[in-house]
Amino acid sequence: MIRDTTLGSKLWAVAVWTMVGFFVVNLFAMIGTVVTSSFATRWLGTWLPAGWTTRWYSSAWSEFQLGDVLLVTFQVVGAVVLISGALGVTAAYALARRDFPGKRMLLLLFLLPLLIPPITFGIPLATVLYQTGLAGTFWGVVVANLVPTVPFVILLMILFIEQIDPKIEAAARVFGANTFKLFIHVLLPLLLPGILAALLLVLVRTIAMFELTFLVAGPTSQTLVVALYYAVFAAGVRAVQSIDAMAVVYMVTTLVWLIIALRFVNPTQIVTRAKQQPAH
Amino acid sequence: MDVLAPTPAVIAGPSLRQRLASRGFDAVTLLVVPAAIFSLVLFVYPFAFGFVLSFEPKAGGDWLANYRRFFSDPFLYETIAKTLWLAVPVTILNLLLAVPIAFRVRLMRRQRLLTTILVLPITLGTVLVAEGLLNYLGPQGWFNRTLMTVGLIDQPLKLVHNYWGVFASLVITGFPFTFLLTLSYVTGIDPALEQAGATLGANAWQRFRHIYLPLLMPGFAITFCLSFVQAFSVFPSAVLLGAPAGPTRVISIAAYQAAFEEYDYSMASAVAMIMGFVQLGIVVAVLASRGLFYRGPASGAKG
Structure with missing residues (x-):
């Protein structure tokens, strides 16, 4: 040095x-x-x-129906995490292990939703979802949130899967494991840290994802961050402290998961989606 | 392997399967299909749909009516300039701040605490940052109070509900993003190159100018593009912290109002497409000029 x-x-x-x-x-x-x-x-x-x-917390809890909002938030986040995990890990496995014509196009397809800001593709997406009647519902919010999270899981998991020696899988095949057994007994244990890291990052991102949820959420499918936006937007209607109490509830919800996530991932991964090299 | 492969057509038999497998198509490859269909249906299709819809004006008229309306109404076309006037200075400032700090932090052994602190505003998101800055930068907030106590100012500065509020929020959320990207590029360069330069007597500035800068230029260009695109799509803080009817009426507000206040999805799609094309235009310009920029320093380093 x-x-x-x-x-x-x-x-x-x-x-x-x-x-x-x-x-x-x-x-x-x-x-x-x-x-x-x-x-x-x-x-x-x-x-x-x-x-x-501490009375602002109880007043915020009843004024903004935080109980309901938190419930919806965790349902949305749970659904997004499970579905993006299932779709993302399988696709990442195929992309990491096979080379086929059109693979680069496919990778570009998965890269674009991460590079294009949500508000740009969110408006056409919301239009389509309103026409199908999905917008305003719980599943509309889930589907909109999946658009950036599925590619996020794919690109993160490709890096993890490529680190696993394919000879291990070949050995399992030699001993007669079928694809399902191979996945359950060999790949899953090896990939668990990576899957956990990717899904925790999806969780943190989904809690904080404002634009997509905002564009497609209805009154009963709002997540916490959208409810917070409406509260700040209508400032003056409620006491400032009440809105701040809600903001603290939001902060705590996000930070608890961030702290858990940081036990498994490097903070830079939240931004760069790649393994960072050690500092020199 | 029989369990793996889908039953092929009887006549083609294993030969088709083998031919496909030799090109990389087998049952494992099929695992990518659900996610690919998902992205096609929910990302590509809405984009194409919005693109087509933008040429079918709600109020009738010919196919370009939406775009003509956008570029003839100052209330609409000025949003491009207003958004650029926010996004470009913020991105340049963030990059100018991020580079020297990344070069300093790269020497640190324990970067994790700092990177964790910097990840905070990204994780908390723009809405919370806007809410926090409304209090913090307000006329009675700690920021103005500190400046007045120190004696730098007599009257509280007006920092919210105008350009500077949005600017500050874009720095708070944008700087960590730019910094972490820059840091990952900077730490990716072999320090032996710098050591070789130092051995030959180059001072810190010369090592940066002639070794790091040429190598990092592609990375900086990509960092600039990603940070710019983020800043250009500013929405919640422009509404909450800015003057959404005046100087910070950014293009995403125009798109949102067309969609959810006028219920004119055709116009909203047109605005979203214009937003996408401006972003694309700047990104292409930056990536193209990278080629020009790169040649300069590389040849200059000889002298």
Whole structure:
């Protein structure tokens, strides 16, 4: 490793770390504002609120029907995770193990929904779903959320499956395993860490997926993030603290899963979808 | 293997199966079919449907009526400029910040804490960031309060419900995304190249300019494209933190209003197609200019 010891490079390092510090401080202060406000009795024109209370949580829970919203959120997320796992892992296996004409086109087909922002393809998708009558229903929300998550699982799982030596599968075949047995007894145990990682990332992404859910959700199929958007959008109708309490509920829901996910994946995978090389 | 393969036609017999298998088509390949059909039905078909629908105006008129309306109504066509005016500066700023920080972080042994902190805003999503910034950057928020206590300003800065609110939210969610992408490109380059440069007496700037920059240019171009596309499709924070009727009426708001306030799906599809084409245009321009840019430094490094 190269260590620069000139004054200029030391100053540069200080400047860079100051920028990082400024960003991180502002990020935490922003989150801190929401949390503080959700526990505040009255907070106007001072550094800290006049008093502390937890009553906004109970009022937010009843005002925004958070119980129902959370239930719908977990049902949607559960369905999305299971279906994208089933579709994604099988397709990834085929793409990792076989070379066939048109494979590159297929990979492009799976890459595009991840590169194109959801709002761009969400509007035509919502139009189609409204015409079929699926929009506004539970399954409409699930189907819309699957569009980016199935390719996400495929591209992540290809990397995991390619790491498994095909000779292991050949050996299982020699001993008479059929495809189902091969999958259950050989592949699944080997792939479990990868599947778990991919599905946890799908889970976190689906909880936070605003645009697609927003475009196709009806009043009874809203997830938490969409309900939060409507609450902020109609700010002034409810107390600010109540909305902040809801935001904290949303944050906790997301962060619990993020913390679980981070035990299995490298944080950079959330963005780059690839195994990061070790730092030098 | 019999369990694996689908029963082929009797006459073609195993020869067809073998011929297909030799080209990579067997029962395992068929596993890709459900996901492929899914993507075709729910991604390609809606796009094609929206494309065709955009040429069938709801209010009648000829096939280009939607596009003509978009480009003749300033309330509509100005959304392109407004969105670009947000997305381009934010993307450039994020990339300019991300590069030096990634070069510093690459030397760290324990990157995980920092990357975890940076993943937070991406995971929390734009809606929560918008809600948080409404409080934090507001006239009574901690940000303005700190600046006033330090004595930098006398009056609170107006940072929400205008351009700067959306700008800040795009930095908070966009910078970590740009940074993590940049970091993965930067750490992907063999440090032996830099060490060779250092051995020959190149200082930090020369090593960056003549070794890393040419090698990283393709990666930076892709990072720029992905970050730009994300920023260009800004929606919730432009509504919540910006002035959705004025300076931050971005193109996704126009598309949303056409679809869900005017119930004109044909016009909404037209706006979505225009949005897609502007994104595509910028991406193609950046990737094409990458070729031009790349040659410069490589030949310059000789001198």
